[in-house]
Amino acid sequence: MNDKKWIKFRMFIWSLIAVLLSIFLIFNVFSWGGSYFNNNIMNWGFSTNNNMKKINEYEFDDIDSIKNITTNINNSDVVLGKNNEDNIKVIVKSNKGIKDKNSIKADKNLDTVSIEDKSNNTKGKFFGITKGIFMEVEVLIPDSYKGNLNIDNNVGDLSFVSSLEFHNVDINVKTGDIDIKQKLIANKLVINNKVGDLDAKTLIVKDLSIEGKTGDIEIEELEGKGSLDSDVGDIDCGIEKLSGDLKLRSRVGDVDISINRDLSFLFEGNKKMGEIESDLEFNNVSQSSKHFSGKYGKTPNNLISVDVKTGDIGIYQK
Structure with missing residues (x-):
């Protein structure tokens, strides 16, 4: 290789390295507030949730005075379950021993139980990479609690492992799956998830709002009204x-709806690219290559509307 080719080759390699480092820094600082790489690269590749040990436990007994449970956690899975005792219990676990100041903590202030990760310690990290620490927070809630639940988590999965009832529920998860394994009852349920799937067995709500940027939304049983919105991902409800x-909307992804045979409703489906399929017998049908509307059942009042830009629409009987 002559000198000119060697110089060009070296310039190409260093340019490539500069571009990759720029992407790394931009993604770290702007997308995640500087915390994404600080806490998660090693968790993905090398950490495990096996051999989790309890490092802290908190109990809050005066249930009647508690109106809110809130989380503000940077990097941890959160598991919500039922407590057979009449108190709220918060159990913090880790796969490694960590200093108390770096642990997730719970506290009660006035009518609110707060579970927070206030640590932003970068000591002992190389380019912000942690040493494979994995944490989990378990929140056990009694049947007597009927207040609000507010989840604001950066990275980590969220699981509801028991049937639970709240007044209002507000969930914000930047990166992580949301799994509602049993029944979730609420007056108002709001879910925002940037990256991750949502799987729910039963949702009973007066008002529902679900927004997902990237990930599938699957709800086995829904009772209520509201909206499901996905930028990229399938919706199965x-x-x-x-x-x-x-109202159900997906920019890129299929939308499939299964209907209780005793329901009556108005239906309107709109798509740009894809098919509209159904095994239901609609009345007063109006359709074109991109639109379908009709009435189903004896006394249809409520409207189910589906809008898809790229993907199929299916509406079927259970």
């Missing part, structure tokens, strides 16, 4: 009861 209108 089983509808048991409607208390008002329900």
Whole structure:
């Protein structure tokens, strides 16, 4: 290789390295507030949730005075379950021993139980990479608690492992799956998830708002009204009861709806690219290559509307 080719080759390699480092820094600083790489690269590749040990436990007994449970966690899985005792219990676990100042902590202030990760310690890290520390927070809630639940987590999965009832529920998860394994009952349920799937067995709500940027939304049984919105991902929703209108929208992804045969409703489907399929017998049908509308059942009042830019629409009987 002559000198000119060697110089060009070296310039290409260093340019490539500069571009990769720029992407690394931009992604770290702007997308995640400087915390994404600080806490998660090693968790993905080398950490494990096996051999988790309890490092802290908190109990809050005066249930009648507690109106809110809130989390503000940078990097940890959160598991919500039922407590057979009449108190709220918070258990913090880790796969490694960590200093108390770096641990997730719980505290009560006035009518709010707060579970927070206040640490932003970078000591002992190389380019912000942690030493494979994995944490989990378990929140056990008694049946007597009927207040609000507010989840604000950066990275980590969120799991509801028991049937739970709240007044209002507000969930914000930047990166992580949300798994509602049993029944979740709430007056108002709001879920925002940037990256990750949502799987729910049963949702019983008066008002529902779900927004997902990238990830599938799957609800086995829904009772209520509201909206489901996905930028990139499929939506699969089983509808048991409607208390008002329900709107489903996906920019890229299929939308499949399974209907309780006793329901009555108005339906309107719009798509740009894809098919609209159904095994239901609609009345007053109006359709074109990109639109379908009709009435189903004896006394249809509530509207189910589906809008898809790229993907198929399916509406079927359970």
